Amino acid sequence: MKSNALRLAVRATTAAMVLGAASQASAIEVGSNGYTADIYGYARFNASYDIDEDIGISTRAGAFSAINTGAAEDNEATGYFGADAVQTRLGVRATSPEGVKVVIEGDFRPGTLRLRHGYGEYKGVLLGQTWSNFNSFVGNTTTLDFDSLAGLAGLQGRIAQARYTTGALSFSAEEPITSFTDGAATTDGKQGLPTLTARFEDSAGGLSYSAAALVQEVSYDTGTADDSMVGYAAFAAAKMALGDMMTLQGTVSYTDGANSYLYRSGENFGAEDAYLLGGDLESIAGYGGSVGVGMDLGGGRSANIGYGLVTVDWDDAEDDGIAVGGKSETNQNMMANYMWTPVKNVMMGVEYAYFKRENVNGDDGDASRILFAGQYNF
Template sequence: MQSNKLRMAIRATAAAAIFGVAGQAGAVSFDAGGWNTSVYGYARLNAVYDIDEDVGSTTQSGNFSMINTGAAENNEATGYFDADAVQSRIGVKTTSPEGVTFNIEGDFRNGTLRLRHGYGSYNGVLAGQTWSNYNSFVGNTATLDFDSLPGTAGYQGRTAQLRYTTGALSISAEDPQSSLYGDAAVQAAKKDGMPTFTIRLEDKAGGMSYSAAALAHQVGYDTGTNDESAFGFGAFVAAKMQITDMIDIHGALNYSDGANSYLWRSGDNYFGSDAYIGANGDVETIAGYAGSIGTGINLGGGRSINIGYGMTTMDWDDAEDDGLAVGGETETNSAIMANYKWTPVKNVMMGVEYQYLKTEQVNGDDGDANRLMFAAQYNF
């Protein structure tokens, strides 16, 4: 009897569903010994029909590196269907009577359970793995594609860090993400000599939410005889404006110089090279630019339409001038996504999305892909 009552109580406390890949799903919560605990997650199906080229990766997200370019576009695989449920996730979040918060969360994107979040926080001090402080969801378009649009704000991933937050301001020292262009020998010599340092301001005023952040990190190499490095920098701004009760517009702008590892969906698919080794052995940084813009339209009755465009581009001119053969490297990735999402009942979301992806190389070769995606998500 008590077991049935407990199950009924837990079900009665189920929170509302969250739409979009960034947010925490609705949770089932309970108190025990002064500890407030939530168990949350969702089960999700992603299915995709690649109209003119097979470019789906895990979670059926569109993968820019799988788009054929140049003459290879004539060898496209057409009419390709695939589906998986590996985006499904589960997490536990608990707060002690003293106000210490713990969060452990995982999903199955790699085919096995992988850690998404694992951290503790108290009085504004957070230690562990969670979203990078050089990140914001304020200007993001709600897409069904798990990897979303190029050019969204900052590093759209999670990393180990030590962070302090006071009010709208937060600073962090994080596990560095860096990438040095070159062959296997260069990759073997690449080193990270210091943490990545970030600072972010995120707040809202009236109908506008906004975020701005900056980072500095080191990218370098050590062969045993040569030890060289350079500093890379990045910055972004993001905002969302509520135009009416139904419509909002949102977007982000990014700049990096030696920090393309934090420029979302640059390079082959996720992160571009930060720097290369010049003829004199110095580390030369590579600049990058990115942006995204979108709108969300609330149709009422649990229905919405979301439309977004995003792009990233990297400046390889200096590398070319220095004699590097970078003609086949990715210069620009861009995407348009439009979806219709429907909540037929609380904690259930279904949606369809059209995606157009395009990639361009330094030598001028390009390629594109059209896709249709369906998703069904059941939150708890």
């Protein structure tokens, strides 16, 4: 199909969507002469009520960083409502007769258009931005909270990379995400080498499973001082179908010098990988996991409950005199939801969530909240 013809087809389809003719069960598809393209996405409304303190951020997700700890928790106001539609998403997929696949997708978090996916793929070779290869959704419990449970497998985010997939195995070289602290401030590490990952993901009968490993360089160079160290991480995830109506799923992760990949550790998403002591980088370890149950109640109704926890080991840094008392040591949360589909392509749901944060110095704080979501797919 000639490029101008494809553009005309997409324009015509987009016009139909704007006029309300896009109520199909799946993405809007066009194609000719071996080319296929589809437009997909959804409109999403999220509303939250924070019962005892305001921890809502964009998409009305709960943030560990917003939880008051210690004496501050005793003086907090109560009852906060918020709503937004920034989770709304739009994407385009196209495939050529030769099998070249291109995906471009964006959403509006935290309030402006951002790129989620932008990549091409051919015969197992992927170049661009998409989910990190050090990531799996196999063991995830379904939640309405966009940021979900602590301790999920891997990065749970999208990053620029070069990836090769053969069967159940995939390997990647990715843009590095590293940071370190001297106690006074957190600094991004030098991007000297790509992060390397390997993942195996497969299924057998009612069991789906995934495992991955990562190695990265954590370094800095000020021109007058420098140091580097090797960090690594690993995770395993699995989901088991318990009959036709229930699933049990979970994840487990361990990191050492790679806490950026320990999901929802630190202040909210990733703790520092190392601390700086006398010009030398010392690695920081962490671990975490999640467990959950999903239930299909029939008639388009489902219920899910999940729990997640991550802990960062700051003991060495504390023993070495680094000021880390206010750092988050353990983050944990629990989410329970009820979701229903009143008509095809429409989802409504309500979720209760409990968050707790414990700092290195022993201060802690918690928060409870209720989230409502409505989503319209096309």
